[in-house]
Amino acid sequence: MWILLLKICLLTTLFYSLYHWALRGNTFFRFNRVYLLAGMFIALALPFIPLYYAVPTVSETDLPETAFRIGNIISIEMKVNESVNFSQIGCLIYISGLIVLLLSRMWTVFRLFRCIRNGSKEVFCGIVSIETPMVQSSFSFLRYIVLPQGIKEVDKNVILAHEETHIRQWHCVDLLLGDIFCIIQWFNPIAWLYKRDLVENHEFLADSNAGNVAGMDVYKETLTRYWLYGTMKSLVNPFAYSTRLMRLSMLKKPSSHGIQKCWTVALVPLLLLYVWIFAVPVSSAEVTDFQQVTLMGKITDETGQKIVAASVFVSRKSFGTISDIDGNYQLSVGKKDTVYVSIAGYEKQKICVSDYAVENGKLMIDVLLQSLK
Incomplete structure (x- = not known):
């Protein structure tokens, strides 16, 4: 806003x-x-x-599998809990x-x-002239002209x-x-x-x-x-x-x-100048697909253990998020995006959003990460 x-x-x-x-x-x-x-x-x-x-x-x-960099990658x-919003x-x-x-x-x-309502009215050419003691100076409003009395x-x-x-x-x-x-x-x-x-x-x-x-x-x-x-x-x-x-x-x-x-x-x-200030950079692939999908789910390992701070990202769009303390994640992506999930010690997983059916703009996918042997 x-x-x-x-x-x-x-x-x-x-x-x-x-x-x-x-x-x-x-x-x-x-x-x-x-x-x-x-x-x-x-x-x-x-x-x-x-x-x-x-x-x-x-x-x-081009994106490293183990770390993020703020900037081109x-x-x-x-989400941070702020004491004052x-x-x-x-x-x-x-x-x-x-x-x-x-x-x-x-x-x-x-x-x-x-x-x-309280003034004395006179109609001419479809316009209503009104004289009233309630005003000190004349004015017009809609089809009414209001005049002070005694003019x-x-x-x-x-x-x-x-x-x-x-x-x-x-x-x-x-x-x-x-x-x-x-x-x-x-x-x-x-x-x-x-x-x-x-x-x-x-x-x-x-x-x-x-x-x-x-x-x-x-x-x-x-x-x-x-x-x-x-x-x-x-x-x-x-x-x-x-x-x-x-x-x-x-x-x-x-x-x-x-x-x-x-x-x-x-x-x-x-x-x-306005366009130069507010135009947003997007890749050529994004130009043809702006419809957004809310991707969400839970990240666990083979034992069912919740994985905290796993990276969930779209590399070509240069943004992402991380899983919370309960292993949950949520990210807004395009319908043709490829999403990666990775964390040190586990194999990186790939999610092709176009392979799944989207309902009401939302897609629920739970991710199971395999540990590296």
Whole structure:
């Protein structure tokens, strides 16, 4: 799990860094929206795709029969009883964070629908406008536009034009995906900055449309007067979202040249860097067979004596394990692997996994070692 989260965080950082450096200050807002959404999908999906690169197969005869070496030959997996299991503590903290954020979002949705239910409603073009004293600043959610009571009619028309853009372009779906994105990696500050930029780009889109409808001068005045935070902004598009100077400068900025979009080709070396970091070396034989089998059993000698610390290994894959105090062993192997069992003073035994019938991904084989005469 931790490797997956690390990959998601790294990809999030790569997409966020490129956006902030090359795209954020430009006026092609629809392109930026697609970029940000694509970045979220790739960051969440790519870590689940296994990455491999082939290495030459190590000859099984190259492995010494009596000893292991850590490195090119084999690494041994051993189970150790730890007084403090930091992995479990980390999982507990991570899950606690998920639960807290999910409960927070449930409370936000409850408050949103309470505002919608208690306000005075007006329907226009399939959109519901609601005025309520429960909010200080307007925002949109799904097909609802929530406004504070007592707002001036001229300002109301400007705000409705702004919030209608959010609804028509389904920005609420982006916000839901962004919230899921942040909850999954709640410990990563870059994820929250990423969502902030996604919301900011929504405001650029709505500002541009509302400014054309109401007139730029009128719109700027309304935007300045109502510069307050909404009270439930995690799942909504608040009219008075922050980054004040950025929004005002974008309203005055001339259209950016499309050549700036070419900076997205920088994603190619960044993603290649990701592949280089996380690709796993496998032999050419492994590339064609990734289906795993859990091989387990007990190792004894001719007299029925349990053999402790017998080596169980797959030489060409460079990994293995040893039998425990009761002579039991367990190892995850491929369906076409050849497994060796050896210990000093006994003949080495060979197990061809493909010679046995596998049930539910498990294979039970007890091994009898013959002593050397």
